Amino acid sequence: MRTDYALSQLDVLEAESIHIFREVAAEFERPGLLFSGGKDSIVMLALAERAFRPAHIPFPVVHIDTGHNFPEVLQFRDRRVAELGVRLVVGSVQKSIDEGRQVDESGRWASRNRLQTMTLLDTIEEERYDALFGGARRDEEKARAKERVFSFRDEFGQWDPKNQRPELWSLYNTKIRRGEHIRVFPLSNWTELDIWAYIERERLQIPSIYFAHERDVFERDGILLADNPYVSRGDDEDLFRATVRYRTVGDMTCTGAVASSAATVPEVIAEVAATRITERGQTRADDRASEAAMEDRKREGYF
Amino acid sequence: MDSVSNAGEQPPAALRMDILRFATAGSVDDGKSTLIGRLLYDSKSIFTDQLEAVERTSRMRGEETTNLALLTDGLRAEREQGITIDVAYRYFATPQRKFIIADTPGHIQYTRNMVTGASTADLAIILVDARNGLTEQSRRHAFLTTLLRVPHLVLAVNKMDLVGYDQAVFDQIRDEFTSFAAKLDIGDLTFIPVSALHGDNVVDRSASTPWYNGPSLLHHLENVHIASDRNLKDARFPVQYVIRPHKSTDPELHDYRGYAGQVAGGTFRAGDEVLHLPSGFTTRIKAVEVAGEPVPEAFPPMSVTLLLDDDVDISRGDLICRPNNQPAAAQDVEGMVCWMSADRPLAPRTRLIVKHTTRTVKGIVTDLHYRIDVNTLHRDESATQLGLNEIGRIKLRLTQPVFADPYSRNRETGGLILIDEATNSTVGAVVITEAR
Numbered sequence: 001m002r003t004d005y006a007l008s009q010l011d012v013l014e015a016e017s018i019h020i021f022r023e024v025a026a027e028f029e030r031p032g033l034l035f036s037g038g039k040d041s042i043v044m045l046a047l048a049e050r051a052f053r054p055a056h057i058p059f060p061v062v063h064i065d066t067g068h069n070f071p072e073v074l075q076f077r078d079r080r081v082a083e084l085g086v087r088l089v090v091g092s093v094q095k096s097i098d099e100g101r102q103v104d105e106s107g108r109w110a111s112r113n114r115l116q117t118m119t120l121l122d123t124i125e126e127e128r129y130d131a132l133f134g135g136a137r138r139d140e141e142k143a144r145a146k147e148r149v150f151s152f153r154d155e156f157g158q159w160d161p162k163n164q165r166p167e168l169w170s171l172y173n174t175k176i177r178r179g180e181h182i183r184v185f186p187l188s189n190w191t192e193l194d195i196w197a198y199i200e201r202e203r204l205q206i207p208s209i210y211f212a213h214e215r216d217v218f219e220r221d222g223i224l225l226a227d228n229p230y231v232s233r234g235d236d237e238d239l240f241r242a243t244v245r246y247r248t249v250g251d252m253t254c255t256g257a258v259a260s261s262a263a264t265v266p267e268v269i270a271e272v273a274a275t276r277i278t279e280r281g282q283t284r285a286d287d288r289a290s291e292a293a294m295e296d297r298k299r300e301g302y303f
Numbered sequence: 304m305d306s307v308s309n310a311g312e313q314p315p316a317a318l319r320m321d322i323l324r325f326a327t328a329g330s331v332d333d334g335k336s337t338l339i340g341r342l343l344y345d346s347k348s349i350f351t352d353q354l355e356a357v358e359r360t361s362r363m364r365g366e367e368t369t370n371l372a373l374l375t376d377g378l379r380a381e382r383e384q385g386i387t388i389d390v391a392y393r394y395f396a397t398p399q400r401k402f403i404i405a406d407t408p409g410h411i412q413y414t415r416n417m418v419t420g421a422s423t424a425d426l427a428i429i430l431v432d433a434r435n436g437l438t439e440q441s442r443r444h445a446f447l448t449t450l451l452r453v454p455h456l457v458l459a460v461n462k463m464d465l466v467g468y469d470q471a472v473f474d475q476i477r478d479e480f481t482s483f484a485a486k487l488d489i490g491d492l493t494f495i496p497v498s499a500l501h502g503d504n505v506v507d508r509s510a511s512t513p514w515y516n517g518p519s520l521l522h523h524l525e526n527v528h529i530a531s532d533r534n535l536k537d538a539r540f541p542v543q544y545v546i547r548p549h550k551s552t553d554p555e556l557h558d559y560r561g562y563a564g565q566v567a568g569g570t571f572r573a574g575d576e577v578l579h580l581p582s583g584f585t586t587r588i589k590a591v592e593v594a595g596e597p598v599p600e601a602f603p604p605m606s607v608t609l610l611l612d613d614d615v616d617i618s619r620g621d622l623i624c625r626p627n628n629q630p631a632a633a634q635d636v637e638g639m640v641c642w643m644s645a646d647r648p649l650a651p652r653t654r655l656i657v658k659h660t661t662r663t664v665k666g667i668v669t670d671l672h673y674r675i676d677v678n679t680l681h682r683d684e685s686a687t688q689l690g691l692n693e694i695g696r697i698k699l700r701l702t703q704p705v706f707a708d709p710y711s712r713n714r715e716t717g718g719l720i721l722i723d724e725a726t727n728s729t730v731g732a733v734v735i736t737e738a739r
Contacts, residue, residue, distance in 0.1 A: 005570075005602050006530055009322045009401040018606035019565045022544040026619050026661070051563075051606070053595030054556055055548040139394045146378055146389050161378050164389065165729040166415050166643050168422040170565070171658050171720045175727035189403055191394045281352030292379045 010198055014047065017186040019170060020149060021051035021133075024184055027174040028131040031059040031184075032089065034303065037073035038249035039206055040135035040187055042080075043195050046204055047186060048133070049084060060087040062132065064120045066112040067094040068230045068251040076207040091123030108232060111253045117302045121157040124181060131174075131182045134303050139191045140280055143295035149188045155179040157301030183303075192279055193272055200265045209246045212263045217242050223256030223283065247272075247279045256283040320396065323524060326405040326420040326453065328444040329430030334461045338430065338499035339393065339406060342521060345506040348395035389413075390420045399525040409440055414677065414692035415643040417447055418732060422718070425529045426455035428520075433466045433496075436476050439678040442483060446677055449487040450639060450694070450734060452714055454532040457493045459520060463512065464498040470514040486680060488711075491527075495520050533603045534713050538569030538577070539630065540601075540623040541660035541706070541716070546608055561592065561608035562617055567660065567715035568708075569625070571601040571609060578626040579615050580706050585626050586613040603715075620662035622706040622716075630716055632704040633738035636666075639675075640697050642689040644723065644730035649697070650688040655730070656722035659705040660715065665724075670698035699733070707738035 007015070024031050033048060035041045048057045061081055065074075081088045093112050096102050096119045105111060124132065138145045148164050150172040165173050176182060187195070199206060216227040218237040225231060227239055231253045244257035245268075262268045275282075294302075329335035343349045357373045378389065393404040405420030407413070421427060427448040431441050441458075448456055458480055466472045473496045484492060495504055496512050497520060503509035506521045518526070546561035571577070575588045589610040591601045601607040609623065617623075624630065642649045649668060657666040674686035674695040689695045710717030721731035 004530065005533070005535060006321060007605070009320050012322050012604060015565060015604050015606040019543070022563050022606070023661075026544045050594035052546060054559060055546050138392045142391075143378065145391045145393065161389070162380060166419045166720075166732065167729070168419050168720055168732045169714065169718050170423075171660075171718065173658065173720065173722055173727070173729045175656065175722055177727065189392070189394075191396070191401075193396070194401075276347075276351045278350040278352055281350065281356075295379055 010194065010201060013190055013194060014050070014198070016170070016189065017044075017047045018051040020172075020184060020186040021048050023172055023174070024131050024133070025052070025058050028182070030127070030129050031131040031133065032062040032127065032129045033057070033059055033133040034135070035061045035063050035077065036135070036249065037063075037069070037077045037207060038135070039195055039199065039210060040137065040190075042204055042206055043190070043198055044133060044135045044186060045080065045084070046198075046202060057084060057086050060089050060127075062089045062091065062123065062127075062129075064091045064116050064123065065093065066116055066251050067092065068112055068228075068253050070207070070209055070246075070249065070252055072207045072209050073249055076205075080205075089123065089127060091119045093119045095119075096122065108234060110232070112251060113254055114297065114302075117157075117297065117300050120303070121301050124157065129181055130176060131184055133184050133186060135187055136185050136303060137187050137190050137192070137195075140278075141294045143292070143298055147185065147188070147298075149185055150174065151183040151185065152176070153181050153183055153301065157181075159183075159298045159301070161295065161299070193269070196265065196269045196272055200269060207249065209249065210268065212243050212245045212261045214241060215244055215257065216240070217244060217257060224258065225256055226252055228252040246283070248283045258282055320398070320400050321529075322401045322403060323426060323527070323529060324403045324405065324424050325426040325428060325524065326407055326417070326424040326448075327428045327430070328407055328417055328421075328448070329409045329428075329440075333409070333430040333432050334499045335406075335409065335430050338428075338459065338461065338497070338505065339404060341499050341502055341505050342404075343393065343395055345502065346395050346397055346521070390416050397521070397525055402524065409444070411440075411443065411677070412692060414443075414447065414694075415641060417444070418451060418641045418643075421448055421451040421453050422714075422732070424451075424453045425532060426457065426524070426527060427453040428457045428459050430459050430461050431476060431480075433460050433462045433472050433476065437479050437483070441480075442680075443677045445480070445484065445487060445489070446680060449489055450641075452710060452734070454529070455491045455493070455527050456489055457495060457520070457523065460494065460496045461499055463496045463503060464501050468496070468503075468509075468511040470512075473515070493517070493523060495523065534568040535602060536569060537628055537630075537708065537713060538571060538575075538623075538625045539567040539706075539708070539713065539716050540564055540571060540609065541567055541662070542617055542619055542621045542623065543661045544619060545617070559610075560614070561610055562623065563606070563608045564661065565606045566601050566603045568603060568713050569628075571607070571623075572599065573597075576626060577611070577623050578629060579617055580622045580624065580629065580632060581704065582615065582621075584613075584615050586611045586615060588612075620660075622660070624706075630706045630708045631738040633707050634701045634704045635669075635739055636699045636701065636705070636707065636719070636733070636735055637737040638697065638699070638710070638719075638733040638735040639694060640689065640721070640731050640733045641694050642691060642731050644728065645691045646726070646728075647723075647730075648688040648690050649695075649731060654724060656724055657699065657701060657705070657719055658722060659707060659719040662703075662705055664705060665702045666699045666721075668697055669700045672696040672698070696736075697733070705738075707735050709736060709738065710734035711736075
């Protein structure tokens with residue numbers, strides 16, 4: 001029997017996240033869980049499962065598919081969804097483009113990162129979601145450090161950072177009008193290291209690209225990009241073979257690999273604990289557009 | 304291979320620490336950003352790319368030194384105006400603890416943000432500039448900290464380097480604050496002389512203050528005892544969600560009815576006799592589960608599922624407690640409110656939505672007893688309304704009872720938020736002083 005009533009930081013974070021999942025399931029009619037196949041959304045899905053066991057997760061999993069995903073990640077997504085018996089809703093950026101709703105960017109810096117926002121908002125409208133779980137963490141980026149756990153979005157999906165609802169204790173305001181929705185971030189207080197520690201503790205499966213492997217890469221703006229069909233490589237950008245792993249998982253066009261020999265979760269934890277560079281700073285070209293790139297995208301309705 | 308399993312090694316000790324949530328109050332002028340920057344930097348929690356970005360921006364603006372405030376001011380408007388508007392959350396860890404900083408703006412127009420940051424804090428740091436001594440602002444911060452019942456308070460007397468590390472200056476501020484604090488109900492109060500700029504007594508004890516025998520700030524943060532701050536006496540379990548698997552194929556789950564929620568107080572074990580509110584029906588706990596697996600005991604802040612011996616009609620918003628220790632089932636609630644709306648004032652007859660634990664009801668303000676001047680603690684009983692960021696004592700009448708304790712006894716069952724029926728905005732927060 002316990003005598004000290006002590007909980008570890010992972011126990012406390014897990015309890016807080018589970019509370020958030022249950023609050024949404026109780027108060028919203030049509031929630032959905034945004035799943036990218038990345039480590040944060042994998043942890044989020046594991047927490048959702050634990051929140052409702054032995055019942056099924058009472059909402060669908062939503063993937064905004066840019067068409068530029070790593071194939072390993074899509075395979076992983078499909079297997080996980082089948083194991084859990086949840087419904088998968090896919091919003092396709094390619095479909096938005098084919099329907100003429102938006103146009104692919106061109107040139108060396110072309111990416112579908114920004115295009116995701118419209119497909120996401122279209123999917124929310126079609127499926128009439130009133131709450132969407134996202135895996136964003138406050139330690140990732142300075143605009144995210146300011147965001148509420150329950151973050152209000154107007155009928156255009158916009159975030160107004162200067163007019164956020166005060167959020168006290170664990171009392172979340174879930175009131176919205178028709179057409180509006182709430183983005184809910186159960187991992188707000190988790191750090192990158194907490195995520196890895198939880199993956200370790202719960203023995204969670206994650207896509208292989210998070211571990212060291214050999215790959216053809218080229219360097220652009222200090223980031224190692226994988227050789228892939230969706231990015232046009234310049235003549236000055238030579239391919240070379242390197243042992244790398246991915247620290248974040250996004251589109252192949254804007255997600256960089258890091259040189260690493262970490263092949264197991266404990267090795268990754270040791271690497272993350274020692275690193276002096278943030279994960280987004282090290283691996284994401286999409287954040288480098290300007291000082292406020294994330295804030296600007298979030299205002300438009302981005303994740 | 305599209306996935307990799309974990310190897311079966313023990314996680315390092317550093318991944319099994321506890322959490323301390325603390326709020327920092329003060330303004331840029333007091334050196335708050337420098338202090339946070341120092342804590343993050345010296346605990347190796349600032350990353351080189353973040354520091355480079357801040358240095359780049361500082362240079363572009365023509366500032367002489369690296370402006371560490373840019374690290375915490377995350378919004379475009381904050382960087383443009385050079386002020387902190389909203390609460391920012393920061394994270395760092397040492398081998399002892401994980402820390403969550405709620406970095407709150409200090410000015411009076413952001414009182415609501417400070418109240419928000421303090422609502423979940425285990426500890427608050429109030430910064431005082433040693434040259435200026437206590438100001439209206441420091442008194443306001445101390446008042447708000449005690450209003451929100453932050454159990455531990457640190458008065459960090461900063462810029463000691465600018466007063467020649469003079470013990471007399473520190474002692475005078477300490478004595479003045481101690482006599483002011485006598486009017487407030489402060490649990491645990493610690494005074495630390497620091498220089499955030501030079502790092503004195505921030506991470507390590509400083510040689511410049513040989514007359515100071517206490518811990519450095521970080522040492523205090525790492526070692527302050529918080530486990531006993533939780534209420535383990537009064538068993539309180541607000542029912543959040545009912546888990547019914549509806550799996551007709553599995554006969555074991557056919558009759559499964561689990562009451563899910565986060566423990567708000569006390570402990571719950573299988574076999575305990577419990578009482579359900581509002582029915583008053585008593586039964587016993589059959590099992591306590593986490594993620595569908597039995598655990599020996601539940602206590603705050605665990606999220607668990609309770610299974611009961613008898614089939615009672617229980618739904619979200621109900622509460623499970625002990626027969627001999629019940630909260631008030633209150634339709635009349637007295638409390639201190641912090642009003643957070645710029646659009647409309649709070650006045651008698653104001654109708655609002657009230658969210659308390661997992662229960663949402665409607666309410667009307669039946670009385671405004673007084674408005675409190677947060678700088679002087681003077682009570683203005685002639686007040687007829689409260690504006691944005693104003694604090695006063697009110698009485699609420701609710702359409703249905705809530706199961707409440709005084710906030711001084713339980714921060715979970717003693718707090719509620721007020722929501723505007725027309726705009727859906729969160730417009731107020733109440734700490735309950737009396738519920739009946």
